[in-house]
Amino acid sequence: MIKSMAEDKTGEWIAANCLPDCLFIRPSGNPFKAAEFVTFFGGDVEITEKNLIKIQKLDVGADMAYATASESAKFTYKGTPNDDPSFTVSTVWKKVGGAWKLAHGHRSTATGNDMSSWDGCV
Amino acid sequence: MIKSMAEDKTGEWIAANCLPDCLFIRPSGNPFKAAEFVTFFGGDVEITEKNLIKIQKLDVGADMAYATASESAKFTYKGTPNDDPSFTVSTVWKKVGGAWKLAHGHRSTATGNDMSSWDGCV
Numbered sequence: 001m002i003k004s005m006a007e008d009k010t011g012e013w014i015a016a017n018c019l020p021d022c023l024f025i026r027p028s029g030n031p032f033k034a035a036e037f038v039t040f041f042g043g044d045v046e047i048t049e050k051n052l053i054k055i056q057k058l059d060v061g062a063d064m065a066y067a068t069a070s071e072s073a074k075f076t077y078k079g080t081p082n083d084d085p086s087f088t089v090s091t092v093w094k095k096v097g098g099a100w101k102l103a104h105g106h107r108s109t110a111t112g113n114d115m116s117s118w119d120g121c122v
Numbered sequence: 123m124i125k126s127m128a129e130d131k132t133g134e135w136i137a138a139n140c141l142p143d144c145l146f147i148r149p150s151g152n153p154f155k156a157a158e159f160v161t162f163f164g165g166d167v168e169i170t171e172k173n174l175i176k177i178q179k180l181d182v183g184a185d186m187a188y189a190t191a192s193e194s195a196k197f198t199y200k201g202t203p204n205d206d207p208s209f210t211v212s213t214v215w216k217k218v219g220g221a222w223k224l225a226h227g228h229r230s231t232a233t234g235n236d237m238s239s240w241d242g243c244v
Contacts, residue, residue, distance in 0.1 A: 023179065023190065023243060023244070025190065025210050025212060025228075025230060026230075027149070027230060027231055027234075028230060028231055028233065028234035028235050028236070029192075029208070029209045029210030029230030029231065029232070029234075029235040030210075030234070030235060030236055030239035031178070031190075031210075031239060031240060031243045031244075032243075033243060056153070057143075057145065057226070059186075059216075059225065059226075061183060061184065061185045061186035061216065062183065062184040062185050062186070063183045063184050063185075063186075064181075064183035064184075064185075064186035064187070064188070065186070066186070066188070066214045066225070066226055068145065068147065068153075068226065068228075070151075086151070087151045088147050088151030088152075088153070088228075090147060090212060090214075090226065090228040092188045092212075092214060094181075094183070103181065103188070104179070104188055104190065104212065106147075106190075106210075106212040106228040106230070108147060108148075108149060108150060108151030108228070109149055109150055109151065109231060110151070111150065112149075112150035112151075112152070113150050113151040113152065114150070114152055117152035117153060118153060121145060121153045121154075121155060122145070122153075
C-alpha cells in the first residue's frame with residue numbers, strides 16, 4: 001500500500017487511493033489537494049525517480065492508521081533536474097468500506113535531512 | 123486539547139500528553155522524541171511566543187484522530203531572535219485509557235508558508 005504510493009511518479013495511484021478531501025502538506029506548509037497531483041506532476045514537474053527508503057513507523061488503529069517513511073526522489077522542474085536523496089513523508093489513512101484510503105500527507109524538505117537522525121528514534 | 127499544545131512554550135504540556143514513542147518530525151524531516159522537547163526548549167532555544175492561528179482540519183476516528191493546524195512562533199536561538207509568522211503542524215492522536223494522547227507530529231518550514239494557500243482547500 002505505502003510502497004505503491006512512494007513509487008507513484010504520476011500521481012495516478014494517489015488520485016485513485018485518496019479520499020476526496022485528502023490534503024498533502026508541502027514542505028512549505030502550503031496544502032495541495034492530493035487528487036490534483038496528476039495535474040501537478042503532468043505539468044512543469046516531471047518525476048523521474050521515486051523510491052521508498054524505509055517505513056520508519058506504522059501504527060494501525062480500528063479505522064485510522066498512520067505511517068512515517070523516508071523516501072527519495074529525482075525530478076525535473078521546467079527541465080531543470082533536482083535530486084532529493086532523502087526526505088520524510090507522514091501519512092494518515094482511513095478505512096472506508098473495508099479499504100484503506102489516504103486521508104492526509106505531510107512532506108518534509110530534503111535540505112538538512114539526515115538519515116542518521118533516525119538512529120535511536122525507532 | 124490542540125490549543126494547549128500550540129501554546130506550549132516549554133514542551134511540558136507535550137511531555138505530559140504524548141505517548142512514550144511519539145516522534146515529532148522537524149521541517150528538515152529529522153525526527154525528535156516529543157518527550158525531549160522540555161530539554162530542547164530549555165537549552166539554546168527559548169520560545170517567547172507561540173500561537174494557534176487556525177485548526178484547518180480535524181478528523182476523529184474510533185481510537186485515532188488527526189489534525190492539521192496553522193501556528194505561529196517567536197523564539198530565540200542562542201540569543202538571536204527568530205520570527206515564524208505561520209507554519210503548518212500535522213498531528214496524530216491516539217485514545218489510550220480514555221484519554222487522547224499525542225502519537226505523532228510533523229512541522230513544516232515557515233519559509234514560503236502562505237496562509238492564502240488554504241483558500242479553497244478546506
